[in-house]
Amino acid sequence: MYQALYNLTSNTIISTLIVALVPLTLILLYALFAIWLERKVSAHMQDRLGPMRTGWHGWLQTIADMIKMIQKEDTIAADADKKLFNIAPVLVFAGSFAAFAAIPFSSAIIGSEIEVGLFYIIAISSLVVAGILMAGWSSNNKYSLLGAMRSAAQIVSYEIPTALVVLTMVMYTGTLSLDKISQQQTAYFWNWNLFGGPEFGLAKFILIPFMLVAFIIMFISTLAEVNRTPFDIPEAESELVAGYFTEYSGMKWGMFMLSEYANMFAVSSIVSILFLGGYQSPFGYLGNTLGIEWLVPIEQLFWFVSKTLFFVFVQMWLRWTLPRLRVDQLMTVCWKYLIPYAVANLIIVGIVTLL
Amino acid sequence: MKTPDEIFDILKNNFNDDVIGIEKEQPTEPIIFVNPSAINKVCLFLRDNEELKFDSLMNLSGVDDANGEKVKDNDGSEIIKGGTLSVYYHLYSIKYKHKITLKTSTSREEPRVESVESVWKTANWHEREAYDMFGIIFNNHPDLRRILMPYDWEAGYPLRKDYKNPEFYQGMKVPY
């Protein structure tokens, strides 16, 4: 995309800015939509209507809230460490925003076609932990501190099963580039990695159950990485008030909120790229059939966004259905179940691929 | 199941003078009077005796009998001199399903009653409340602090009949 823009404008600065602005706008639009969706999903699950007054079925509600949030007073506790306190939300947001650079929305819309996209995303999203720790420590509040400590422990732990599954998939596909992984799973849905990948043969059918296991482990651990119920222990409302962002208000709080939703989208998109073919359509493209070439990337965008939003929806669904685990139980799930299964899965898939 | 009279007889045989008497002229249940310095021993006996087994303390309440002499204070308000403060104990036996009410009275000027916290743990907060509201001091209570009123409330004990609201508490005006 950068290359195309460079050819068009022949100016590095302008094209870089545009490339950077596109994901930001997308995230903001998506966050507006996701927050509204969350409210509606929770409301309908709970036998109520949710926001109804602002616009059609309350779709303007989030915008109204944003305006309110921007106008709010920015309070900083007297004993807080002001520098860290101010940097923390920016860092958290930057971490989750940077991940979007490498995500292929369609074959034509990729912020940066780096070869090590998967590696980059895992690395950059760890930046969030640093931000959360900063927020918890600098708030000078015991609840924030407990929340931040829980959060750091949780995210670091759950990165291990995530990385193991990613490793499995990298071994199987033979590439770290998200775009190439997507391209491999082209044509029909039985070519998706979840169904054993594009190559036909005995190996494909043997792989299906292991891919399913990998998929489930990946989904659970990403759920934990974005602090959603049943793993929302860092911000457990009934115990720690609001966890690491208890002391924040106004737009700084809004940045935590925004990055939470951005994270949800990022991890969902990785799950859908690794297992569900990313931007690939499950059954061919209308553009190819009609012979309209420019329609294909748009269709791809549609498929990508639908798949990802489906996972976002599942995350919301789980949030409003399940209670919350306790800290030690959370660690048990990770270390006693997810990691051993992920390792076993890695070895088996490795052997099958080798043969 | 034992009647209050039978319970009174058992107590009288075991404790002599510490069990003062029984008052039956009540519309509801009779009351046994006990010496305040022996209440913990009587209660322990009631709890552990095989025939009585009063294993639960339903209620413990302090009462200001207001039976002293009413005199005018310096500022013209009425205060009570002399008389007694009382503590009522309502006991129940889950095993035998019988009840008894005990009453112990102590002087208003120096109200001291033995604590029954070691007999029933539930008495802990009840006694703290009685101390908070009436200023009855329970000997051998492990943690006798105010419970409902602020810890630094200095204006006396609110449920006494001659209690007067203070003008200020911590610089805040009290009467609203």
Added chain:
Amino acid sequence: MALKTETMILNMGPQHPSTHGVLRLELELEGELIVDVKPHIGYLHRCFEKHAEAMTYPQVIPYTDRMDYLASMYNNFGYVLAVEKLLGIEVPERVEYIRVIMGELQRIASHLVAIGTYGLDIGAFTPFLYCFRDREKILNLFEITCGARLLYNYMWVGGLSHDIHPDFVRLTKDFIKEFRPTIKELNDLLSYNKIFIERTANIGILPLATAINYGVTGPSLRGSGLAFDLRKEEPYSIYDRFDFDVPVGQGLMGTVGDCWDRYYVRVLEMEQSLRIIEQAIDKIPDGDVHSAIPRRIKPPVGTVYQRVENPRGELGYFIISDGSTNPFRVKVRAPSFVNLEVLGELCKGHLVADVIAILGSIDIVLGEVDR
């Protein structure tokens, strides 16, 4: 060189989402492990007992509403029974039946709040709203009866403030029919949820001997395995005429007397309350609910201790009369106040998250703790 370590003091409350009001818990923590819990109460203290001494007997009733504001009907019930016992008056059959029906509806409403907020404490938001939806239907029944939704002042000494609405019987039957299936729904969504069981089973185990010694009553005591219900133990009003069971904790998911047992006793009790209402609703005799209300309430000199089975436990009224129109002393034995005392005993050695689970399972109402 030995490393010097300190415990951390964490103040939970008085403003905290899970202390169910203005309770302050002083937690002494070793990491996230509880070393000691000190409850500090009194933030909602209004000195009901002092107020009562300045009022006539009927004037006290609205104040009783405001103690356990989730079970106001039952607070009225206990108080009027105590005063009636002191006066030695009989109330008409119709009044007795309506009182029992209202009391049991109130018990269901109160348990719904307890169950819903307990789910909320554990992190399940949705059951909370389902419970409130059903509670709303009960509040509507109260509203058509006496016009109030929270603080009713409905039961008077010797009678009731209003007779029931002509539609009340039909609407109550409709409610019972609608409500039964939602108990099953609630069980599927919350009670038998694996995560919920993990969080509550084997947590905060209350042995029976400790429970009795601490004077714990109500569902918390029954959760420890003793079928002690005052409606059966010493039936007041007309409870001896109805057929119902007293559910006890059986340790289905863990040990007897754990949080799950205390929670589940409440779920089962709602079903029993429905049974009582079903038996009573068709038998309400004709009569005048005002006929036995005395003109002038002036009980003889004496004392009375009347206890009733409030949704939270044993609610006792100790009233001393000096023969005048005002009570000389009213002492309330509030179940929440007594049950809360055992919290420190239950929490030791658990994690911060468990404190919330334990506090929710003993179900306190701060209006009653502080009175």
